[in-house]
Amino acid sequence: MSSLMRCLILLIVACFAVLGSGCSKDNKLNAETDSPNSAIVEEEPIEKCDSAIEPIVPQEDIERKEYNSYFEAYLDVLLENTQALTALPRNIGEGKIAILDVFGDGTPELLYLYSPLDDAISDNLKILAYSKTEGVTVAFDSHVFQAAGGGNNFCVYVTCDGELMIYHSSNNYATVYGFWPITALSEVEQREVNELYFNNYFYNDNAAQLRYAAWYEEPDDVISYMQYGEEISEEEFNKIAKELMENIDSVIFQSSEIGEYGLYEREELWKNIPPFEAEFMTYDEAIVWLKEQVAKQ
Numbered sequence: 431m432s433s434l435m436r437c438l439i440l441l442i443v444a445c446f447a448v449l450g451s452g453c454s455k456d457n458k459l460n461a462e463t464d465s466p467n468s469a470i471v472e473e474e475p476i477e478k479c480d481s482a483i484e485p486i487v488p489q490e491d492i493e494r495k496e497y498n499s500y501f502e503a504y505l506d507v508l509l510e511n512t513q514a515l516t517a518l519p520r521n522i523g524e525g526k527i528a529i530l531d532v533f534g535d536g537t538p539e540l541l542y543l544y545s546p547l548d549d550a551i552s553d554n555l556k557i558l559a560y561s562k563t564e565g566v567t568v569a570f571d572s573h574v575f576q577a578a579g580g581g582n583n584f585c586v587y588v589t590c591d592g593e594l595m596i597y598h599s600s601n602n603y604a605t606v607y608g609f610w611p612i613t614a615l616s617e618v619e620q621r622e623v624n625e626l627y628f629n630n631y632f633y634n635d636n637a638a639q640l641r642y643a644a645w646y647e648e649p650d651d652v653i654s655y656m657q658y659g660e661e662i663s664e665e666e667f668n669k670i671a672k673e674l675m676e677n678i679d680s681v682i683f684q685s686s687e688i689g690e691y692g693l694y695e696r697e698e699l700w701k702n703i704p705p706f707e708a709e710f711m712t713y714d715e716a717i718v719w720l721k722e723q724v725a726k727q
Contacts, residue, residue: 496565497560499723500540500560501720504560505720505724508720515527515713524714525712526543527541528541528682529541530682532612533559537560539569540557543556544556552577554571557571568620570613582598582602583685584599585683585706587679587680587684590679597609597697604643605642605644606641607641607697608639608640609638638659639657641655642655657670675699680706681707681709682708683708683710
C-alpha cells in the first residue's frame with residue numbers, strides 16, 4: 431500500500447472518531463437534562479391560563495333586605511308567609527298576629543302563630559325583632575300546640591309588670607303544666623330549645639317560673655312541684671300559682687275555647703276565672719294596618 435493511500439485511510443478513521451465523540455457528548459447532555467434532579471436546566475414556572483375558573487366565594491348576608499322601618503319589614507314577612515299563617519282553622523284560623531313591644535327595647539316585635547307546612551297537627555309561636563343594623567331576626571320560635579296524643583293548651587300573655595309569659599300544658603303520657611318567661615334567644619339557644627322549650631317535662635325545668643308534673647310509676651303516681659328547677663311543696667306551689675294568675679294583664683294568644691277541651695275547661699288553674707279575650711289581629715287586619723303605616727312614612 432502506498433504511503434499516500436495509508437495517509438488517506440488514517441485521515442478517514444480520525445474523522446469518524448471525532449464524529450463519534452460528538453454524538454456521545456450530545457447523548458450525555460440529553461440524559462442530564464431529562465433527569466428530574468438535573469441542575470443544568472431549570473424549568474420555567476407554568477403560568478396559569480387566563481381562562482381558568484376562579485373559586486366562588488360565598489357572600490355573607492346576601493339575602494338580607496334593607497327596610498326603612500319595622501312596618502315595612504313585618505309587612506314583607508307576613509306577605510311571604512301567608513300559607514303558614516292562615517293554614518289551619520284549629521288555633522290559627524284567619525291568623526293570630528300581634529305587633530307589640532314585648533321585650534321592652536322600644537321597638538315592637540312581630541308575634542304570630544304559624545303551622546309548619548310539614549306538620550299538620552302542630553302550631554308554633556314565633557317572635558321576630560327588627561333593628562336598622564340587623565334587619566329582621568328571629569328572637570323566639572318554639573312549638574306550643576299539638577292536637578294529637580292527648581293534646582295540650584297554651585296562653586301567651588303579658589303580666590302587669592310588662593313581662594311576656596306563656597302558660598303551657600301537656601296531657602300525654604304525663605300531665606305537665608307551668609309558666610315560662612319568654613325572652614329573646616340567641617341563635618345557639620334557639621337551636622337548643624326549639625320544640626323542647628316547654629313541650630317536655632324532662633327539659634328546661636330551670637327556666638320554668640312554676641311547673642307541675644305527674645306521671646305514673648309503680649306503685650303510685652309521681653308528682654313534682656318545681657320553681658326554677660328547685661323542688662317546692664304543694665302549698666308553696668298553690669300560693670305562687672294564685673299570684674301568677676292574678677298577675678295576668680292581657681292575653682295575646684290562647685288555645686281552644688270552652689267546649690273543645692280548651693284552656694278554661696280542662697286546666698284546673700283556669701276553670702274558675704272569667705275567660706280572657708285574646709288581643710290579636712287576623713292576617714288581613716295586620717296587612718291592612720301595616721300598609722297604612724307604611725303609607726304614612
